Amino acid sequence: MFKKMIADSMSKSPWIYHVNTGSCNGCDIELVAVLTPRYDAERFGFKLAGTPRHADIVVVSGPITSQSKERLLRTLEQVPEPRCIVTLGSCPQSGNVFKGSYSVEAPIEKFVHVDVAIAGCTPKPEAVIEGLYKAAMILKEKREAMKK
Amino acid sequence: MMFPFLRKAISNLFSKPSTENFPAVNVEAKPNYRGRIEYDPEKCVNCGECVKVCAPEAITRTYEDLGDGTRKGTYHFNLTSCTFCGTCQDFCSTNAITLTEDYHMVGDAADLFTEGSWIHKIITGKLFCGADCIFCGMCMRNCPEQIINVDRKTKTWEVDHDRCIKCGICQSKCPKKCLDFVEEEDWAAAEKAKAEALVVKEAEEAKAKAAKLAAAKAAKAAKEAEAAKAAEK
Numbered sequence: 001m002f003k004k005m006i007a008d009s010m011s012k013s014p015w016i017y018h019v020n021t022g023s024c025n026g027c028d029i030e031l032v033a034v035l036t037p038r039y040d041a042e043r044f045g046f047k048l049a050g051t052p053r054h055a056d057i058v059v060v061s062g063p064i065t066s067q068s069k070e071r072l073l074r075t076l077e078q079v080p081e082p083r084c085i086v087t088l089g090s091c092p093q094s095g096n097v098f099k100g101s102y103s104v105e106a107p108i109e110k111f112v113h114v115d116v117a118i119a120g121c122t123p124k125p126e127a128v129i130e131g132l133y134k135a136a137m138i139l140k141e142k143r144e145a146m147k148k
Numbered sequence: 149m150m151f152p153f154l155r156k157a158i159s160n161l162f163s164k165p166s167t168e169n170f171p172a173v174n175v176e177a178k179p180n181y182r183g184r185i186e187y188d189p190e191k192c193v194n195c196g197e198c199v200k201v202c203a204p205e206a207i208t209r210t211y212e213d214l215g216d217g218t219r220k221g222t223y224h225f226n227l228t229s230c231t232f233c234g235t236c237q238d239f240c241s242t243n244a245i246t247l248t249e250d251y252h253m254v255g256d257a258a259d260l261f262t263e264g265s266w267i268h269k270i271i272t273g274k275l276f277c278g279a280d281c282i283f284c285g286m287c288m289r290n291c292p293e294q295i296i297n298v299d300r301k302t303k304t305w306e307v308d309h310d311r312c313i314k315c316g317i318c319q320s321k322c323p324k325k326c327l328d329f330v331e332e333e334d335w336a337a338a339e340k341a342k343a344e345a346l347v348v349k350e351a352e353e354a355k356a357k358a359a360k361l362a363a364a365k366a367a368k369a370a371k372e373a374e375a376a377k378a379a380e381k
Binding site for chain 1: 165166167168170171175177181183203204205206226227228229230231232251252253254255256257260
């Protein structure tokens with residue numbers, strides 16, 4: 001009974017960890033806006049976690065600069081399974097306007113599998129909520145799959 | 149001093165929350181929001197301006213030869229690479245690209261694509277204006293690249309061959325159907341045929357003019373004769 005309660009409450013409180021890999025700050029501001037009372041993602045239990053070890057969902061923004069690539073990978077290694085990786089905006093998916101730069105390691109797909117991509121430059125807060133909600137659903141499925 | 153704050157606090161208890169009830173109630177984007185790209189292949193003339201102008205290289209095109217003198221072209225708009233600056237929309241001379249107000253672009257990166265295909269004739273050769281031209285300027289007005297120059301007074305027709313995208317719009321708009329794409333090796337023959345046709349046309353025109361003049365003269369003479377008769381009376 002307790003196990004079921006814990007599983008239910010866990011699915012309703014996915015914690016977010018936000019990694020900025022050289023983003024222009026546009027996407028970061030929108031993500032923070034999502035957590036403010038106007039959009040209030042905490043209705044769905046989304047909460048910013050202080051450390052990757054507490055996180056369920058990792059939100060990556062920015063085109064992954066060469067400097068931040070290693071740090072991103074190190075952070076992602078610390079996130080316990082099951083985890084869900086969400087890319088915010090166009091940058092992590094393709095490099096956006098920084099594509100082809102010597103200091104940008106653009107597509108994040110080279111390193112990790114991305115579960116949900118939120119397109120836009122920057123995405124609207126509503127789109128961010130939609131993406132996070134989708135990630136939470138995927139997380140729930142993953143958790144159930146892990147139990148079996 | 150406490151009172152105004154207390155009043156506000158109590159009134160807030162009965163007011164609606166300022167939180168948007170988003171997933172339950174859909175929120176429309178503001179007018180002129182630049183969201184998901186829509187592409188109309190029917191309108192596209194394949195000038196390639198959007199591909200050239202796109203800063204993050206989100207727009208690509210591929211060709212597939214169908215073998216019967218036509219080819220299938222496909223434009224791919226990668227929404228996970230787009231900055232939504234709207235430059236492609238601004239540069240599209242036929243308004244085939246529009247940035248809609250749909251911002252729900254969430255999901256697998258592989259699904260975040262807008263695509264459109266068309267089948268056009270493969271056009272080779274250079275644009276050639278035949279002898280039937282009446283210098284109406286329809287081709288000049290409809291050219292998406294604005295590289296055709298027609299002057300009615302001096303009867304000149306010019307085109308910048310290097311910038312021609314071979315879309316064939318001028319050909320379809322020409323009322324006299326005198327525009328044609330001529331291969332390099334047939335160019336001299338076409339020029340010759342045009343010159344000959346022009347000579348014939350000029351001779352015919354001169355003949356017609358002479359006939360018209362003669363008719364006018366005869367009419368004038370008849371009128372004068374009538375006037376003289378009237379004076380005699």
